[in-house]
Amino acid sequence: MTNAGLGRGDPGDTERGARTFRRSILAVLGGGLLALAAMAGVAAWLVNRAQDDTRWVEHTYVTEAHISHFAALTERTETARRGYLLAPNEIYRRTYDQVSAEIVPQLNGIAIDTMDNPIQRRNIFTLRALTKQRASIVGQMMAFAAAGEAEAAVKAFQRDRDQQTLMHIRAVTQDMLDEETRLLKLRTARERDNADILLAVVLIGGGLLAILSGGAMVLMRRYANDLDAAQSDLTALNEQLEERVKARTGELSRANEEIQRFAYIVSHDLRSPLVNVMGFTSELELSLKPIKAMVDWVEQNAPERLPKTVKESVAVDMPEAIGFIRSSTRKMDGLINAILKLSREGRRTLTPEPLVMDVVVQGLIDNVRHRLTERGAQAVIEGVLPDMVSDRMAVEQVFGNLVDNAVKYLSPIRPGLITIRGRREGGEVIYEVEDNGRGVAPGDQERIFELFRRAGLQDQAGGGDRPRPCARPYVSAQGRHRLYVRP
Amino acid sequence: MNMSTGHQPVTIVMIEDDEGHARLIERNIRRAGISNEIKHFSDGTAALAFLFHSAKGPVANGPALILLDLNLPDMNGVDILARIKSEPQLKRTPVVVLTTTDDKVEIQRCYDLGCNVYITKPVNYESFADAIRQLGLFLSVIQVPEVET
Numbered sequence: 001m002t003n004a005g006l007g008r009g010d011p012g013d014t015e016r017g018a019r020t021f022r023r024s025i026l027a028v029l030g031g032g033l034l035a036l037a038a039m040a041g042v043a044a045w046l047v048n049r050a051q052d053d054t055r056w057v058e059h060t061y062v063t064e065a066h067i068s069h070f071a072a073l074t075e076r077t078e079t080a081r082r083g084y085l086l087a088p089n090e091i092y093r094r095t096y097d098q099v100s101a102e103i104v105p106q107l108n109g110i111a112i113d114t115m116d117n118p119i120q121r122r123n124i125f126t127l128r129a130l131t132k133q134r135a136s137i138v139g140q141m142m143a144f145a146a147a148g149e150a151e152a153a154v155k156a157f158q159r160d161r162d163q164q165t166l167m168h169i170r171a172v173t174q175d176m177l178d179e180e181t182r183l184l185k186l187r188t189a190r191e192r193d194n195a196d197i198l199l200a201v202v203l204i205g206g207g208l209l210a211i212l213s214g215g216a217m218v219l220m221r222r223y224a225n226d227l228d229a230a231q232s233d234l235t236a237l238n239e240q241l242e243e244r245v246k247a248r249t250g251e252l253s254r255a256n257e258e259i260q261r262f263a264y265i266v267s268h269d270l271r272s273p274l275v276n277v278m279g280f281t282s283e284l285e286l287s288l289k290p291i292k293a294m295v296d297w298v299e300q301n302a303p304e305r306l307p308k309t310v311k312e313s314v315a316v317d318m319p320e321a322i323g324f325i326r327s328s329t330r331k332m333d334g335l336i337n338a339i340l341k342l343s344r345e346g347r348r349t350l351t352p353e354p355l356v357m358d359v360v361v362q363g364l365i366d367n368v369r370h371r372l373t374e375r376g377a378q379a380v381i382e383g384v385l386p387d388m389v390s391d392r393m394a395v396e397q398v399f400g401n402l403v404d405n406a407v408k409y410l411s412p413i414r415p416g417l418i419t420i421r422g423r424r425e426g427g428e429v430i431y432e433v434e435d436n437g438r439g440v441a442p443g444d445q446e447r448i449f450e451l452f453r454r455a456g457l458q459d460q461a462g463g464g465d466r467p468r469p470c471a472r473p474y475v476s477a478q479g480r481h482r483l484y485v486r487p
Numbered sequence: 488m489n490m491s492t493g494h495q496p497v498t499i500v501m502i503e504d505d506e507g508h509a510r511l512i513e514r515n516i517r518r519a520g521i522s523n524e525i526k527h528f529s530d531g532t533a534a535l536a537f538l539f540h541s542a543k544g545p546v547a548n549g550p551a552l553i554l555l556d557l558n559l560p561d562m563n564g565v566d567i568l569a570r571i572k573s574e575p576q577l578k579r580t581p582v583v584v585l586t587t588t589d590d591k592v593e594i595q596r597c598y599d600l601g602c603n604v605y606i607t608k609p610v611n612y613e614s615f616a617d618a619i620r621q622l623g624l625f626l627s628v629i630q631v632p633e634v635e636t
Contacts, residue, residue: 268558271587275608276507282616283514344590 021223025216032212039205046198053191060184063113064177070106071173073099074131078166081138085153088145096142103131110176117183123176127169134165263343267336274329274336281325288318350391357385357431360392361420364400368407377416379403385422386429399433406435498545499525502534502567503556503585508608512554512585515619531562535570538577546576555602557586557593565596572601583622 080096083089107127114120141162144153295314298306358381365372365379372378388395403418410416414436422431499516503509509527516525528534537544538553545551553571557564568584571577581603588594589607597605606618 268587271608272505272508272558275587276505276511279511280507283511 018223021219021226024219025223028212028216028219032209032216035205035208035212039201042201042205043198046194046201050191050194050198053187053194057184057187057191059113060180060187063110064180064184066106066110066113067173067176067180070103070110070127071170071177073103073106074166074169074173077103077138081141084142085145085150088148088150093142093146096138100135100138103135107131114176117179119179120176123172123179126172127176130165130169130172134162134169137162137165260343263339267340267343270336271333274333277325278329278333281322281329284318285322288314288322345397350394352389352391354389355387355392355395357387357395357422360395361385361399364396364403365420367400368403371407372416375407375410375416377407377410377418379406379418379420382419382421385420385431386424388429399431402433406433406437409435409437411436411438496549497523498543498549498551499523499554500534500538500545500551501525501527501554502531502559502564503527503554504529504559505556508556508585512619515616516622518616519620519622529560531559531564531567535567538571539574545580546574551580553580553582555582555584557584557588557597565593565600568597568600568602 076099077096080092080099084092084096107124111121111124114124141153144150292314295306295311299311361381365381368379399420403420406418407416417436419434420431421434422429424430499521501509501512503512506529509529513525513527526537528537538551539546555564555568559567564584564586568582571580571582578601582601583604583606584597584602585606585608587608594605604622606622
């Protein structure tokens with residue numbers, strides 16, 4: 001079975017994908033952060049500039065107001081002058097004096113306001129000169145009027161020069177106002193531009209952020225999809241694995257069944273001819289009886305006619321041959337029966353149940369009680385055996401065989417003692433069956449778990465008296481077995 | 488000794504593929520003093536043909552006793568047993584199953600199907616011979632039913 005169609009399940013692929021994803025997401029997030037920082041910087045700069053522009057616009061408004069005020073002051077001096085000329089009242093003169101005193105400081109203020117503008121500086125310069133010129137003319141006229149020379153004053157008024165100066169002042173003032181208006185327009189436009197740029201920056205930045213977040217989302221989705229795919233691949237792989245395990249288990253149990261069937265059939269088919277061997281051996285034995293009787297008769301009545309070889313054949317060789325055939329057949333029958341039994345035990349399904357081991361083992365000891373007392377040996381359970389959940393028959397078989405073998409192969413030089421103990425160690429239960437019998441040579445230690453094997457001195461060998469195999473099929477099915485041999 | 492019911496002698500039908508076993512069984516039956524005719528078949532097909540269709544077979548011609556081995560080359564003895572026991576004219580014919588199997592499940596199955604006696608062929612020849620002799624005694628006491636014609 002191959003794992004075709006699982007290309008995506010390659011772990012290297014997934015890892016590489018994860019690394020790419022991490023790098024991409026970092027790039028996207030970094031880009032977003034940079035864009036945000038740039039936007040904030042540009043916005044701060046723009047806001048700063050807008051504040052600047054606003055200050056300039058305000059400044060322009062103030063300057064404009066100052067210029068207007070200057071124009072108003074000039075007009076008021078004119079009004080006061082004219083009033084005084086018509087009626088030389090002290091009130092007009094005081095008013096004129098007060099107002100004209102304000103004019104120069106006002107002009108100075110405007111000069112400070114417009115210091116940065118060369119055009120306005122030139123205008124201020126002109127205005128100063130004109131104002132000064134006018135102040136001297138008007139001052140002279142007022143002096144005439146004060147001296148009662150109204151004629152001269154009116155005449156002086158009517159002279160064109162002063163009017164021209166005034167007109168000139170008005171024109172320059174208007175120029176200055178125009179200049180400020182032009183600046184105001186310029187600065188307002190700049191303010192508007194600023195707002196536009198800020199809007200553009202915010203829009204572009206927002207768009208960029210949207211794109212980056214979109215990209216991040218796409219990446220995340222792709223990664224999530226990859227993860228999902230990997231997950232489903234893993235699930236599929238798991239299922240396949242389960243199926244594979246099932247298939248293998250099936251194959252194994254099939255193979256096992258085959259072996260058991262084989263053992264069953266073999267033991268069967270072997271028995272069949274054995275029945276014949278045994279049966280016809282008996283037939284031979286039966287046939288031998290009349291021959292023997294005849295040989296006996298000849299021996300008694302005519303011993304000289306009886307060859308010695310015939311007598312030996314009938315009396316010794318043939319019975320001996322038959323005896324050997326018979327004992328061998330019996331042995332073979334025992335082996336075949338053992339195979340048959342084993343194949344049946346292997347076929348048994350194990351049914352685990354809670355076992356009180358003290359009771360189980362004590363029962364097994366009681367089974368061999370009479371053999372123990374016969375041989376002056378004893379078997380004891382040391383302490384309390386831990387209980388376990390297992391198949392009763394299998395456990396009885398394992399412990400029974402161990403105890404049985406221990407009883408069978410006691411050492412002739414010391415009184416037999418079989419000790420059974422157990423303990424819990426982590427998740428395992430360990431049972432020990434110890435005997436002080438003849439022991440097992442190191443080379444034979446694995447062999448004792450094999451079928452029909454026996455190690456060491458064979459003095460107990462009687463027909464069919466065979467140590468039982470340590471029920472390896474059972475032990476192997478449920479746990480591990482280990483053999484410790486102490487001298 | 489000759490077993491019979493009324494005037495008709497009981498024919499022993501032996502279905503056994505192993506020639507040696509057949510010979511041993513026959514010898515022991517004779518040694519037990521039973522002189523009935525023994526018809527030997529070494530495969531199931533021939534045996535069934537005789538049992539069901541032969542003019543000399545038990546269906547047409549008088550009572551019989553069947554010795555049946557379960558391991559036959561062409562079919563399973565259990566199937567033969569089932570067929571005998573499901574045939575109205577044969578089902579009362581005693582069947583003795585003689586085989587090497589001592590499997591409890593198989594023995595149970597044979598009894599369930601209606602086998603009258605189940606004898607395991609032991610390798611120990613003495614007990615085998617005993618079993619056959621006892622079979623002889625058994626044959627002499629069984630009541631073979633009248634075959635309806």
